[in-house]
Amino acid sequence: MTGQVGRVGSAAPALVLVAHGTRNPRGVDLVAALAEEVAAAVGTTRVAFVDVLGPSPAEVLRDLAVPAVVVPAFLASGYHVHTDVPREVAESGHPDVHVTAALGPDPVLASVLFERLRERGWRPGDAVVLAAAGSSDRRALADVRRAAAMLADLTGARVDIGFVATAQPRVADVVSRVRRETGRKVFVASYLLAPGLFHTRLAAAGADGVTEPLGAHPDLVRLLVSRYADVAAAGVRPELEVAPAR
Known part of the structure; x- marks a missing residue:
């Protein structure tokens, strides 16, 4: 937009x-x-x-x-x-x-996420994990899946999903699994609006790079x-x- x-x-x-x-x-x-x-x-x-x-x-x-x-x-x-x-x-x-x-979710946000990934060093062929706060509400989880699909359209490859707080699987577990299955670098796309506790936790997820929040x-x-x-x-x-x- x-x-x-x-x-x-x-x-x-x-x-x-x-x-x-x-x-x-x-x-x-x-x-x-x-x-x-x-x-x-x-x-x-x-x-x-x-x-x-x-x-x-x-x-x-x-x-x-x-x-x-x-x-x-x-x-x-x-x-x-x-x-x-x-x-x-x-x-x-x-x-x-x-x-x-x-x-x-919105295509505009997907575009910003894609920009953040490239700024962090992601390149085509690298794996992506979308990191969301999580929720017990099924409607919110469906929205996160839609956000991941929008980002996948831009990266041209699958985008896995991990959660920081509520809901499973956790980001660190997804990063570990994706690296094991693909042998690729794994970048975390922070689907968070602002810095805070949730974003701080992403640094310990074991990814090759973590994007800044949308900001x-x-x-x-x-x-x-x-x-x-x-x-x-x-x-x-x-x-x-x-x-x-x-």
């Missing part, structure tokens, strides 16, 4: 960027950087967290006196997206809130704005203008 996003008029709804939350300062800074980049395109942008940190989405929404578009910055739609976010919106009592689809990549910023624009243009504020992709 390329192209520039046009500035939204002052009457546009606020964007509430909802992230998981982390105690790692770098992860917190990354979310703040994303919000700053998004705000440059859409105007009023607030950050909320569903776990570990505050403020919560409900707290942020209570402080807004304008319509709001909630964008869940999650790479798969599990419990937080299907349960926490709707509950927080309901508890806020805000009269005009629209919730977008989650960030992933505040320009295409990811444009994807966030696109999620907002799709909802805003559809029914919240029709004056939103987005420049066509190039």
Whole structure:
């Protein structure tokens, strides 16, 4: 996804960027950087967290006196997206809130992952393991499989999946198996948004290389704005203008 996003008029709804939350300062800074980049395109942008940190989405929404578009910055739609976010919106009592689809899976994210792999030294013929946080929600696991398939389309080869926390198999086990079965170098594509405990664990997975998290990549910023624009243009504020992709 390329192209520039046009500035939204002052009457546009606020964007509430909802992230998981982390105690790692770098992860917190990354979310703040994303919000700053998004705000440059859409105007009023607030950050909320569903776990570990505050403020919560409900707290942020209570402080807004304008319509709001909630964008869940999650790479798969599990419990937080299907349960926490709707509950927080309901508890806020805000009269005009629209919730977008989650960030992933999406071809844009696959493209960023592919770029991160090449930056880390991956070359055609090397094996790839997609490392996701994991979830007990089958819908989230299905989303991760879709993300792996999208990345496989770009690498031209199979992409195996490993999980950092919830769900099996674990990343280190997958890396070991793939290396044993293929005899190839194995690179881990970090399907994580920001630095934190989960990403730190990937360094011990035994891979030949581990990519950086998706981070505040320009295409990811444009994807966030696109999620907002799709909802805003559809029914919240029709004056939103987005420049066509190039």
